[in-house]
Amino acid sequence: MTLLSLSNVAAFYGPSQALFDVSLDLQAGEVMALMGRNGMGKTTTVKAVCRMIPVTGGKIVFDGVDLRPLPSHRAARLGIGLVPEGRRVFPNLTVAENLQAAARPGDWTLARVARLFPRLEERRDQMAATLSGGEQQMLAIGRALTTNPRLLILDEATEGLAPLVRQEIWAAISALKRETGMAILLIDKSVSELAEVADRAVILRRGETVWSGRFDQISDSLMQDYVGV
Amino acid sequence: MKREMLINAALMAGLLVVPLWAWAVDEPFTITLATRVAILALAAVGLNIALGIGGLVSLGHAAFFGIGGYAMGILASHAQTYDPIMQWPLLVEGTKVMPVIWIVAVLAAALAALVIGALSLRTSGVYFIMITLAFGQMLYFFAISWPAYGGEDGLSIYVRNDFPLLNTLDPIQFFAICFALLALALWFSARLAASPFGLALNAARQTPQRVEAVGLSPFRLRLAAFVLSGAITGLAGALFADLNRFVSPVMFSWQTSGEIIVFIILGGVGRLYGPVAGAALFITLEHFLGEVSDYWHIFLGLLLLAVVLFARGGVIGTLAGRKVAHD
Numbered sequence: 001m002t003l004l005s006l007s008n009v010a011a012f013y014g015p016s017q018a019l020f021d022v023s024l025d026l027q028a029g030e031v032m033a034l035m036g037r038n039g040m041g042k043t044t045t046v047k048a049v050c051r052m053i054p055v056t057g058g059k060i061v062f063d064g065v066d067l068r069p070l071p072s073h074r075a076a077r078l079g080i081g082l083v084p085e086g087r088r089v090f091p092n093l094t095v096a097e098n099l100q101a102a103a104r105p106g107d108w109t110l111a112r113v114a115r116l117f118p119r120l121e122e123r124r125d126q127m128a129a130t131l132s133g134g135e136q137q138m139l140a141i142g143r144a145l146t147t148n149p150r151l152l153i154l155d156e157a158t159e160g161l162a163p164l165v166r167q168e169i170w171a172a173i174s175a176l177k178r179e180t181g182m183a184i185l186l187i188d189k190s191v192s193e194l195a196e197v198a199d200r201a202v203i204l205r206r207g208e209t210v211w212s213g214r215f216d217q218i219s220d221s222l223m224q225d226y227v228g229v
Numbered sequence: 230m231k232r233e234m235l236i237n238a239a240l241m242a243g244l245l246v247v248p249l250w251a252w253a254v255d256e257p258f259t260i261t262l263a264t265r266v267a268i269l270a271l272a273a274v275g276l277n278i279a280l281g282i283g284g285l286v287s288l289g290h291a292a293f294f295g296i297g298g299y300a301m302g303i304l305a306s307h308a309q310t311y312d313p314i315m316q317w318p319l320l321v322e323g324t325k326v327m328p329v330i331w332i333v334a335v336l337a338a339a340l341a342a343l344v345i346g347a348l349s350l351r352t353s354g355v356y357f358i359m360i361t362l363a364f365g366q367m368l369y370f371f372a373i374s375w376p377a378y379g380g381e382d383g384l385s386i387y388v389r390n391d392f393p394l395l396n397t398l399d400p401i402q403f404f405a406i407c408f409a410l411l412a413l414a415l416w417f418s419a420r421l422a423a424s425p426f427g428l429a430l431n432a433a434r435q436t437p438q439r440v441e442a443v444g445l446s447p448f449r450l451r452l453a454a455f456v457l458s459g460a461i462t463g464l465a466g467a468l469f470a471d472l473n474r475f476v477s478p479v480m481f482s483w484q485t486s487g488e489i490i491v492f493i494i495l496g497g498v499g500r501l502y503g504p505v506a507g508a509a510l511f512i513t514l515e516h517f518l519g520e521v522s523d524y525w526h527i528f529l530g531l532l533l534l535a536v537v538l539f540a541r542g543g544v545i546g547t548l549a550g551r552k553v554a555h556d
Contacts, residue, residue: 050442076444088439090432101428102443147443 003028003063003151003183004049010057010207011048018044020207022058026151031177031184033194033215036204037228042187043085045204046155050082051075063150077104081149085156085187087136089143091129095120098128098139099146106148107180113142116172134165141172152176153185158193166190173197191229203227233549237502244509245408252401260400261472266505266512267407268468273492273504274414275461280490281499282422283454284434285350288486289361292345292368293338293459295481297466299372300334302384302476309387327392327406330467338463339456346455350448362483369481383477390471397471407468411505414461419501421457430454462489491529495536497543506544 004026011019019041026032034042047053049060051072060067067075076082090098099110099120114121117138123131128139137157144152154173158166170193176182177197188194194201194215201218203211203226211222223229244263251259272294279285307314307323314321324330349360373381389397397403421427430450433440437447470476479485488511496507514532518525540547 052438052442071446072438072441073444073446076442082442084439084442088436088442090428090436090439092435093428093432097428098432100425101432101440102445103425104444143443 001028002026002061003030004185005061006045006049006058008058009045009048009055009060011044011053011055013044013047013053017056018207019048021209022048022204022207023209024202024212026183026185028150028183029181030199031186031197033198033201034185034187034204035194035201035227037226040204041207042204043155044207046082046084046153046185046187049075049153050080076147079148079150081144081147081152083137083140083144083152083154083157085159087133087140089128089131089136089139092127094125094127095131095139096124098143102143103146104148108145108148110146113145116145116175117142117168132165134161134168137161137165137169138172141169149182151183151185155187156189157186158188158190166193170196191223191227233500233502233545236545236548237505240502240505240509241412244505248401248404257400260404262512262516264400264404264407264472265469266509267404267411268465268472269489269492269512270505270508271407271411271414271468272462272465273489273496273508274411274418275458275463275465276489277458277493277499277501277504278418278421278461279451279455279458280493281503282427282434283430283451283458285451285455286358286490287349287361287455287458288358288483288490289345289349289363289365290459290462290489291481291483291485292361292365293342293462294466294469294485294489295368295372295476295478296338296341297334297463297468298470298476298480299378299384299466300337300463301330301390301467301470302386303378304330304333305386305390306378306384325388325390327390327397327471330390330471331464334463334467335460338466339460341463342456342459343452346452346459350451350455362486365481365483365486369478369483372478372481379477381478383475383479386470386474386476389474403472407472410464410468414464415501415505417461422501426450426453491533493543494533495543497545497547500543500545500549503543503545510544 002025007023009019009022022045034045036042048055051067051070055068062078065078090101093101099113119135120138120142123135158169174197186194186198198215201215202209205226210226244266248260248263276290279287304323305325308325314323345364349357352360378384391397392406395402429440429445433447433450440447466480492504492507492511495510496503514529518528536543
């Protein structure tokens with residue numbers, strides 16, 4: 001079943017057009033990597049899906065619902081959990097409060113998030129602003145999970161983190177794939193780690209989808225030309 | 230945190246002990262002062278939900294204070310003249326029963342807050358301050374030009390309204406009512422701040438976009454907070470009118486809105502018991518400095534300056550220490 005479908009999406013980022021023709025189909029339970037060099041429209045695509053920027057053309061459908069007319073919070077309520085670029089936690093709340101503020105009924109409770117990231121349990125009553133970068137990232141993922149989403153979007157979740165912390169985050173993503181039926185859309189620069197978890201990939205170039213297919217079918221030349229690896 | 234709890238407990242104990250002492254030594258005026266503190270603190274506890282948790286600087290909360298006051302004034306004046314408020318399409322008579330008056334005051338203030346909030350919350354920052362001020366002033370001038378209920382002269386109620394089993398004209402008994410309602414509002418406010426709603430409202434104060442990304446609408450959170458806030462301030466307005474047995478357009482004036490904000494700043498913005506500390510300090514200063522000079526507001530101004538410059542956590546913040554969430 002197709003959970004998220006983008007067809008020929010065009011969107012502006014401020015005054016300049018960033019997306020010209022982005023299409024992708026994400027199935028329920030699937031892990032998809034959204035790839036491309038810097039500035040090719042990966043984050044803008046995520047922002048368009050989450051209704052944070054106006055979409056000027058094409059269609060975005062989530063579980064049969066047209067997302068285009070919806071405000072951001074309504075799109076999120078349909079079951080899209082975003083972990084935005086740059087670890088955007090609520091700085092003036094504690095770890096536990098961050099998770100409680102966003103929580104909606106479902107399998108993902110504070111206790112389950114604590115099992116996934118034991119470090120958060122240790123920091124339970126600490127202000128989020130005082131956490132390390134890795135802990136903030138874990139909190140941002142935990143917060144998205146307590147909204148009990150059907151689609152989790154991780155935008156550069158491991159960027160700028162120490163190698164050990166990155167390993168912890170990748171282990172958590174693998175665990176999510178293994179233990180839940182949650183669909184995941186991933187943006188990340190670590191191709192080798194993406195290869196471990198991603199079922200399929202979509203490659204963007206200058207705001208257009210240039211390739212989509214099974215992750216293991218991405219050729220070396222595609223990687224070199226469009227991803228820069 | 231523990232220190233703040235001790236300070237809060239001491240504050241409430243003080244507010245309880247002073248009138249009890251005054252009652253024992255037969256000083257009814259002191260009891261009235263304490264009652265004023267309890268009522269004005271209640272008004273500020275209401276505003277503190279919008280201002281302290283939600284970061285909404287409303288300069289129009291006198292609108293809800295005044296609506297609460299006039300709800301009491303209108304109901305009680307009709308009851309005292311036995312003249313129904315309206316006869317068609319259904320008969321509505323006045324009442325002197327406090328709980329009924331409170332319910333009307335709370336509902337009327339909440340309704341007004343819903344309308345004013347729905348319009349004002351589309352703006353933010355200085356525009357929000359100005360638009361709430363404008364609504365407050367609109368109601369002020371409406372009250373002045375409404376001759377049916379006294380216009381500029383206001384409306385006197387000869388006997389204080391009734392509360393079952395109590396003699397409300399006895400100052401200590403009326404104080405007990407006001408103190409109980411203040412305690413109830415503080416309890417509600419504490420529960421609200423710790424609830425997912427309160428947490429999200431707090432988060433929306435600093436990072437509204439992030440709140441939206443987790444599926445919550447900052448506008449709706451703020452509107453709900455504004456309505457709850459207005460309702461509590463409305464209840465305080467009804468009690469204030471009952472304390473003075475008089476309502477006038479002054480209750481709607483922007484100076485009243487300003488005073489409610491001053492209580493919160495003096496006590497500590499976002500501190501649960503800040504409004505109690507602020508109102509107590511304000512009334513005490515007004516009483517003692519007012520005896521020294523008619524121009525006591527100069528000293529208040531200096532104090533306010535000192536708080537804003539040197540003690541941004543207000544009285545509670547200075548005594549209890551820094552709290553990262555709000556400073």
